Amino acid sequence: xxxxxxxxxxxxxxxxxxxxxxxxxxxxxxxxxxxxxxxxxxxxxxxxxxxxxxxxxxxxxxxxxxxxxxxxxxxxxxxxxxxxxxxxxxxxxxxxxxxxxxxxxxxxxxxxxxxxxxxxxxxxxxxxxxxxxxxxxxxxxxxxxxxxxxxxxxxxxxxxxxxxxxxxxxxxxxxxxxxxxxxxxxxxxxxxxxxxxxxxxxxxxxxxxxxxxxxxxxxxxxxxxxxxxxxxxxxxxxxxxxxxxxxxxxxxxxxxxxxxxxxxxxxxxxxxxxxxxxxxxxxxxxxxxxxxxxxxxxxxxxxxxxxxxxxxxxxxxxxxxxxxxxxxxxxx
DNA sequence: AATCTAGACAACCGCCGACAC
DNA sequence: TGTGTCGGCGGTTGTCTAGAT
Numbered sequence: 001x002x003x004x005x006x007x008x009x010x011x012x013x014x015x016x017x018x019x020x021x022x023x024x025x026x027x028x029x030x031x032x033x034x035x036x037x038x039x040x041x042x043x044x045x046x047x048x049x050x051x052x053x054x055x056x057x058x059x060x061x062x063x064x065x066x067x068x069x070x071x072x073x074x075x076x077x078x079x080x081x082x083x084x085x086x087x088x089x090x091x092x093x094x095x096x097x098x099x100x101x102x103x104x105x106x107x108x109x110x111x112x113x114x115x116x117x118x119x120x121x122x123x124x125x126x127x128x129x130x131x132x133x134x135x136x137x138x139x140x141x142x143x144x145x146x147x148x149x150x151x152x153x154x155x156x157x158x159x160x161x162x163x164x165x166x167x168x169x170x171x172x173x174x175x176x177x178x179x180x181x182x183x184x185x186x187x188x189x190x191x192x193x194x195x196x197x198x199x200x201x202x203x204x205x206x207x208x209x210x211x212x213x214x215x216x217x218x219x220x221x222x223x224x225x226x227x228x229x230x231x232x233x234x235x236x237x238x239x240x241x242x243x244x245x246x247x248x249x250x251x252x253x254x255x256x257x258x259x260x261x262x263x264x265x266x267x268x269x270x271x272x273x274x275x276x277x278x279x280x281x282x283x284x285x286x287x288x289x290x291x292x293x294x295x296x297x298x299x300x301x302x303x304x305x306x307x308x309x310x311x312x313x314x315x316x317x318x319x320x321x322x323x324x325x326x327x328x329x330x331x332x
Numbered sequence: 333a334a335t336c337t338a339g340a341c342a343a344c345c346g347c348c349g350a351c352a353c
Numbered sequence: 354t355g356t357g358t359c360g361g362c363g364g365t366t367g368t369c370t371a372g373a374t
Contacts, residue, residue: 015342015368037359064360065343100362111362112342120340 011040011059016066023056024063025071033067036060069110076108080117088114088122093136 012020027043037060056063080088084106091102099111099118106114118133126133 013344035359061345061360062343068361069342097363115363116341 011062012057013062016058016070020056020058021066021071024058024066027056028067028071033064036064039063065112069112074108075110080109080121084109085117085122088118089126089136092118092122096134 016024023043024039027039031042033039039060040056040058040063043056043063058066087105088102091105095101097115099115103109103111103114123133126136130138132138
């Protein structure tokens with residue numbers, strides 16, 4: 001069955017011939033592409049003007065696809081670079097299979113190209129590294145425990161904290177949104193208060209929880225203010241260039257996250273988590289968000305708490321949590 | 333040499349939202 | 354408000370090719 005735009009016409013399908021490409025390029029360079037559905041017809045007229053017998057017997061949709069994915073002059077052909085590959089992985093971790101959005105981070109690359117590269121190459125690499133290509137978490141023998149949380153859902157459902165009582169981030173972000181708490185506390189005391197609640201809730205289930213989550217949450221509290229600029233929690237394991245898999249958390253801005261330059265972006269570093277399965281991912285992301293992510297264990301974190309406030313990100317929006325603890329450690 | 337298979341890439345299909353009428 | 358058209362998108366399929374058997 002043909003497309004709506006060409007159901008009444010006899011159209012050719014399959015691979016494009018060099019002659020067809022030539023006709024399409026000639027048409028686009030002459031008239032541009034204001035209306036794809038009219039391209040084949042007008043292209044045929046153009047060819048008749050040029051004393052050619054046949055026009056362009058393709059549907060408009062096919063013309064559009066051919067132009068965007070192959071004929072556009074600003075396309076970058078050839079293999080993906082390592083940098084591009086890292087960018088794809090990092091953005092995919094945040095956005096999922098939103099290929100068009102991912103492709104926007106890669107000048108000269110198309111969504112189709114990125115998608116094909118992902119399916120034929122990156123996916124297998126991640127699996128080979130023991131990572132789930134869908135979640136970017138470590139593949140586990142056990143079933144994954146998934147806790148999702150964001151402000152929008154929380155605000156529409158005040159009972160969510162009871163649904164996920166032991167998610168440190170659920171709890172924490174919930175508390176941050178609690179105006180009575182924040183208005184009655186200074187920034188630091190609020191942080192302490194929050195941490196007490198959180199760590200006491202999780203101390204039994206989470207092996208060595210306080211040392212890691214405590215510092216992380218303290219950091220989150222300190223970055224908080226009444227202004228609501230976004231801060232995102234992101235990621236868990238990741239593979240810094242030329243380093244083995246490590247875990248921990250760090251703060252980076254969007255740019256550094258995309259380019260995977262951990263050293264410049266890490267301003268907070270925490271000891272390695274005891275459970276490598278523990279992982280964190282974002283609900284969504286924009287260019288203004290900060291990514292909190294796992295970082296290279298070996299980097300110096302001596303400036304951890306001093307610098308993050310300079311980033312200007314100060315509101316914890318929320319995050320979702322993945323984990324794959326054994327049943328006896330199940331958080332709910 | 334013929335056939336099979338897997339990988340890479342190109343193209344199509346169906347759905348959806350935006351928009352015009 | 355309902356309907357049709359269009360462009361954009363993601364999933365899927367088709368095609369080609371190189372390497373293995």
